[in-house]
Amino acid sequence: MSNVHGETCTVDNRVALTEVPIVVPPTDTLSQLEGGDVLVKSFTFAVGENEHTLISGGNGIGKTSLARVIAGLWPVWQGKLEVPESSDIFYLSQRAYLPIGSLRDQVIYPHSYAQMKAAGRTEAELMSILEKVHLLYLPGREGGFDTRKEWKDVLSGGEKQRICFARMFYHRPRFAVLDDCTNAVSSDVEDRMYESAIQAGITLLTITHRPSLLRHHVRQLIITGKETVGSQPQYNLTSLAQPATEHERQTLDAEIKQLRRTLEIEVPEWKTRLNQVNADLSGKRSM
Numbered sequence: 001m002s003n004v005h006g007e008t009c010t011v012d013n014r015v016a017l018t019e020v021p022i023v024v025p026p027t028d029t030l031s032q033l034e035g036g037d038v039l040v041k042s043f044t045f046a047v048g049e050n051e052h053t054l055i056s057g058g059n060g061i062g063k064t065s066l067a068r069v070i071a072g073l074w075p076v077w078q079g080k081l082e083v084p085e086s087s088d089i090f091y092l093s094q095r096a097y098l099p100i101g102s103l104r105d106q107v108i109y110p111h112s113y114a115q116m117k118a119a120g121r122t123e124a125e126l127m128s129i130l131e132k133v134h135l136l137y138l139p140g141r142e143g144g145f146d147t148r149k150e151w152k153d154v155l156s157g158g159e160k161q162r163i164c165f166a167r168m169f170y171h172r173p174r175f176a177v178l179d180d181c182t183n184a185v186s187s188d189v190e191d192r193m194y195e196s197a198i199q200a201g202i203t204l205l206t207i208t209h210r211p212s213l214l215r216h217h218v219r220q221l222i223i224t225g226k227e228t229v230g231s232q233p234q235y236n237l238t239s240l241a242q243p244a245t246e247h248e249r250q251t252l253d254a255e256i257k258q259l260r261r262t263l264e265i266e267v268p269e270w271k272t273r274l275n276q277v278n279a280d281l282s283g284k285r286s287m
């Protein structure tokens, strides 16, 4: 692909694209020099540490393709891509990958058990990681970390996604690209997993269709792609209001509960009372 003119640099503390197009790799040899379909003509944005960014846009607009360019799976045709070294950035895709091996291997992949031990990592640590993704019951259910099974057949969709999230906690990257990787996880557990990831100091680039995840991010990148007319950028990057603190969330939850109670219990009581008063008044009037 001799028309690939872009460069990729390893940096410490950010993921950045400068005038990088998102181009689908061509299938036929003739167009391999030019690339295939251009999904986004030119991307320029940077995600620094703690600038958790939610990436959204319609189906087939190019969100996963952007992740593939950042991951180095697709070429940087033009411009400059800056990414941390591979041990500092982690990718989780829509489909959970489960290697052949033990239950432990599912959490530590691509580390081997020997690497885990050499790094001084312990099973107690794996248990605390499983707790974060609500899978603390798994070693007990499956007969321990050494158990080997066809995990793709044994685990439910949500369990597969949570074990991949556990893998991210094990590897402790500085950045993570999360491509719709919790869509089978219930929203409450998903929220807690995101909170733990942020507490662990991982900067998130989340691709999702779930607006509920906005609360864990400080910016939103909306890809508009081909819908965009003229020379407008084919994406829109906006800052979001700072996510609510735990205390603010609890206060709001309590307020919502109180309002629900008022609507469900007190309002019907008031209506009954109003009817009674009206009936009494009309009785008096007719006397």
Ligand SMILES: Nc1ncnc2c1ncn2[C@@H]1O[C@H](COP(=O)(O)OP(=O)(O)OP(=O)(O)O)[C@@H](O)[C@H]1O
Pocket (backbone or CB within 6 Å): 024, 025, 039, 057, 058, 059, 060, 061, 062, 063, 064, 065, 066
């Ligand atoms: N390997 C590939 N070869 C050819 N075309 C591809 C390839 N991967 C993606 N595409 C095409 O590129 C376009 C963008 O796909 P992409 O997966 O990036 O979309 P997306 O925004 O992540 O969509 P969704 O929200 O549905 O997951 C689609 O039209 C898709 O068919």
